[in-house]
Amino acid sequence: MGHYTRRDFLRISGLLAAAAGLSSLQARAVAAGLERLADGLPRVAWIQGQSCSGCSISLLNSEQPGPAKLITEYISLVFHQNLGAAQGDDVAPLLEQIRQAGDYILVVEGSIPARMPEACMLAGRPVADWILDLAGPASVIMAAGTCAAFGGIPGAEGNPTGAQGVMGFLASQGLSTRGRVVNCPSCPTHPSSMVGTLAYAADQGYPEVHPDLLTPTMFYGSSTHDDCPRFHYYAKHHFAQRFGEQEGCLFKLGCLGPLTFTECPDRQWNGGVNWCVRASAPCVGCSSPHFARYRDFPLYRKGEDLHPVGYTDEDRQGGAS
Numbered sequence: 001m002g003h004y005t006r007r008d009f010l011r012i013s014g015l016l017a018a019a020a021g022l023s024s025l026q027a028r029a030v031a032a033g034l035e036r037l038a039d040g041l042p043r044v045a046w047i048q049g050q051s052c053s054g055c056s057i058s059l060l061n062s063e064q065p066g067p068a069k070l071i072t073e074y075i076s077l078v079f080h081q082n083l084g085a086a087q088g089d090d091v092a093p094l095l096e097q098i099r100q101a102g103d104y105i106l107v108v109e110g111s112i113p114a115r116m117p118e119a120c121m122l123a124g125r126p127v128a129d130w131i132l133d134l135a136g137p138a139s140v141i142m143a144a145g146t147c148a149a150f151g152g153i154p155g156a157e158g159n160p161t162g163a164q165g166v167m168g169f170l171a172s173q174g175l176s177t178r179g180r181v182v183n184c185p186s187c188p189t190h191p192s193s194m195v196g197t198l199a200y201a202a203d204q205g206y207p208e209v210h211p212d213l214l215t216p217t218m219f220y221g222s223s224t225h226d227d228c229p230r231f232h233y234y235a236k237h238h239f240a241q242r243f244g245e246q247e248g249c250l251f252k253l254g255c256l257g258p259l260t261f262t263e264c265p266d267r268q269w270n271g272g273v274n275w276c277v278r279a280s281a282p283c284v285g286c287s288s289p290h291f292a293r294y295r296d297f298p299l300y301r302k303g304e305d306l307h308p309v310g311y312t313d314e315d316r317q318g319g320a321s
């Protein structure tokens with residue numbers, strides 16, 4: 001990236017600011033971070049498959065550390081399709097160089113079109129092939145967001161591309177995922193979970209994870225429901241009847257909090273400003289393997305006593321593909 005000038009970094013960050021809604025101050029911080037990328041830090045190669053780039057944008061909402069500090073003092077972001085300077089013909093040689101050097105954390109954002117590889121190309125090759133190449137030498141493979149973890153929205157029932165999460169894709173190719181893949185789901189991934197897991201993996205290696213979902217227990221160990229400030233309503237069977245009600249548990253409005261494992265009630269979103277249930281909206285289970293999976297299971301439902309898909313406690317412990 002050395003041939004880029006500060007003006008180039010500012011221009012790239014200006015584009016980022018427009019895309020991500022960053023303030024000019026934040027964009028300048030990102031520019032400074034990009035400019036100061038240093039060797040010797042844990043190297044991170046970030047590949048995007050079938051994604052909306054929302055998880056990358058969520059990462060830029062990281063506060064502790066902030067985005068500039070993250071990619072300058074904590075990691076060396078050696079490749080990123082949006083943030084990196086390498087474009088066009090530079091991409092393939094750079095990725096090959098990274099692969100040969102080894103010793104990097106591979107982050108995958110978005111799902112992999114296993115049945116239609118040409119649906120997602122990078123530098124003239126299917127992203128699926130790049131992921132297979134880069135997975136081998138990686139010290140840890142991190143899935144950023146529910147699409148990369150479990151298929152997410154691109155993996156919804158009826159999708160023609162055969163979209164899969166990283167662990168499902170690698171397993172289908174006969175590659176091991178245990179002790180290698182860490183899933184940081186939610187739509188988008190929460191910057192704190194992602195940064196915390198990344199920092200842990202860089203410093204300590206593979207973290208403790210759920211045995212089936214491969215989610216790091218330090219961030220996904222308790223259910224949204226158990227820590228929900230409306231739990232006392234649930235215990236008393238006091239249920240809200242309409243969306244937006246300030247009182248009552250949202251379970252009968254389709255809340256999937258009992259089946260969803262995140263720290264949303266504690267850390268909330270946008271720097272701790274708010275989260276779904278506090279905004280009187282049901283949890284739609286965006287970090288669950290079942291998220292957006294079923295055609296006849298809309299995100300928002302009303303007046304249910306039971307979820308039609310028939311989730312059970314067992315379901316929430318597994319079922320990822």
Ligand code: SF4
Nearest residue numbers: 225228249250255257
């Ligand atoms: S609102 Fe949702 S997460 Fe909160 S107690 Fe009710 S069912 Fe559980």
Ligand code: SF4
Nearest residue numbers: 264276283284285286
């Ligand atoms: S409360 Fe549920 S839907 Fe909202 S961000 Fe958290 S896991 Fe996702």
